[in-house]
Amino acid sequence: MELSHRVQQLTPSSTLAITAKANELKANGEPVIGLAAGEPDFNTPANIIEAAFKAVNEGKTKYTPAGGLPALKQAIQQKLEKDNLSYELNEIMVASGAKHALYNLFQSILNEGDEVIIPIPYWVSYPEQVILAGGKPVFVFTDETTNYKLTREMLDTVVTSKTKALILNSPSNPSGVIYDREELEQVANFAVSNDIIVISDEIYETLIYDGTHVSIASLNEDIKRLTIVINGVSKSHSMTGWRIGYAAGDAKLIKAMTDLASHSTSNPTTPSQWAAVEAYNGDDSFIKKMNGIFKDRLETIYPKLMEIPGIQCIKPRGAFYLYPNVSETIKFCGFNTADQFVEQLLDEALVAVVPGSSFGSPDNIRLSYATDLDSMLEAIERMKQFVEKRMENNDEDNN
Incomplete structure (x- = not known):
């Protein structure tokens, strides 16, 4: 069956591909930390959920x-x-x-x-x-x-x-x-x-x-x-x-x-x-609370991220993503592209991030801090160890 030219032009979502691979590893019992999510890691506020139940019960369907x-x-x-x-x-x-x-x-x-x-x-x-x-x-x-x-x-x-x-x-x-x-x-x-x-x-x-x-x-x-x-x-x-x-x-x-x-x-x-x-x-206090939690996470993890060799990253002022330039980091690690870096980071360090090529800038990666702080800190520590180990191996190979 021949598909339309329109859908044949589409580029598959690498975000979904990374998430699928991370989920597969998790299903196999691997302690993967996913930083690819594009959604807040909080449940919808109770008053909103209750409004939906009320609508259903009143026949608003x-x-x-x-x-x-x-x-x-x-x-x-x-x-x-x-x-x-x-x-x-x-x-x-x-x-x-x-x-x-x-x-x-x-x-x-x-x-x-x-x-x-x-x-x-x-x-x-x-x-x-x-x-x-x-x-x-x-x-x-x-x-x-x-x-x-x-x-x-x-x-x-x-x-x-x-x-x-x-x-x-x-x-x-x-x-x-x-x-x-x-x-x-x-x-x-x-x-x-x-x-x-x-x-x-x-x-x-x-x-x-x-x-x-x-x-x-x-x-x-x-x-x-x-x-x-x-x-x-x-x-x-x-x-x-x-x-x-x-x-x-x-x-x-x-x-x-x-x-x-x-x-x-x-x-x-x-x-x-x-x-x-x-x-x-309704009550919008949830917005301020969630915003405060994200801000606290950012203030904690941003300096930790900057300790990874080669990382360059403008401190974000909004949303819940870090978007570091890793062009120097991948050189230190012996990779040719950030996509290779992302793939090996998931395979070896069990940390899932999104390559910047998905967003048009191949020297970057995207990390979502829409996850709990302990997991974020563990993920960044794994990234740091992954980079440092790669750098050591490269030094040994070059000597």
């Missing part, structure tokens, strides 16, 4: 409007108002996760050959979703020297007559950097000057440890008109499996995305939507 329950759209509207963003209900769409919102967005704005600017490093699904919609990813390389951020100068070098949109992810997966207001103003000026859509992925907005979150859409009406805000409850409320995200922006585009959803998913899961209503309207 039927279809809802394709774009989401009015009650949830109102809760999102009120949430956005707290962020200095004002949207009408017809400018908000609820989706089956933020990833689904992004998918519908690309399908709704891109024609064959339209270009989307994507900064490197990027979340793994951005380029794949652009390609599936017939678009062309245009990558802009950033690294430690640019603090993993776009600048107006970078954007000016890649814009063409076919540029339709650019993606902004702050706080960033995988780097953990956040854009300050002044940096956002540069991007906004570029977008407005060139009439380019800004896709503002703000899924990690509550997980900031240094500074405050600013949505680019809040800067002024000109940039708000061009911006589609993508967010959801997955990271903020530890609800990754509930699959509730949303998009907020131009009413015409939101309608198109909703119409598309009506022919694919019908609607997001009904009990999950009622759970999300409680997430936005």
Whole structure:
């Protein structure tokens, strides 16, 4: 059976591949420590779980409007108002996760050959979703020297007559950097000057440890008109499996995305939507508590990571990832690529991390600190011993 050209172009997720191999080793009794997770290691708050049970018990298990329950759209509207963003209900769409919102967005704005600017490093699904919609990813390389951020100068070098949109992810997966207001103003000026859509992925907005979150859409009406805000409850409320995200922006585009959803998913899961209503309207003390735990982990493990020979790593200001450059480390170990380093680290030290090649920057690796502190400290100690042992072996071989 011949597959479509669209799916044949897809690149398999190395995150899932690493996780699958780690799970296989665990199943065989190996003490693997997984640092590849992209989700908080906390259960969903009890009040949210109870809201879902209540909805089910009350028979709220039927279809809802394709774009989401009015009650949830109102809760999102009120949430956005707290962020200095004002949207009408017809400018908000609820989706089956933020990833689904992004998918519908690309399908709704891109024609064959339209270009989307994507900064490197990027979340793994951005380029794949652009390609599936017939678009062309245009990558802009950033690294430690640019603090993993776009600048107006970078954007000016890649814009063409076919540029339709650019993606902004702050706080960033995988780097953990956040854009300050002044940096956002540069991007906004570029977008407005060139009439380019800004896709503002703000899924990690509550997980900031240094500074405050600013949505680019809040800067002024000109940039708000061009911006589609993508967010959801997955990271903020530890609800990754509930699959509730949303998009907020131009009413015409939101309608198109909703119409598309009506022919694919019908609607997001009904009990999950009622759970999300409680997430936005109920007690939010969980957010502050989780944020504090992640910050404490970061403060503890970051200096330990920097003790590993060759490691270079900008201290993240948000999300729950460390994204070190290991180009020197892999040389010390005698590897040619970070992918080889990651593979052997799992085989020999039983530590699972994600290679930076998945995110467009092959000199890096991603470590998630969405796991308990003891496991993190043990994993970093194993990494350190793994590197030092490799260095000793290389020295012996060279003598």
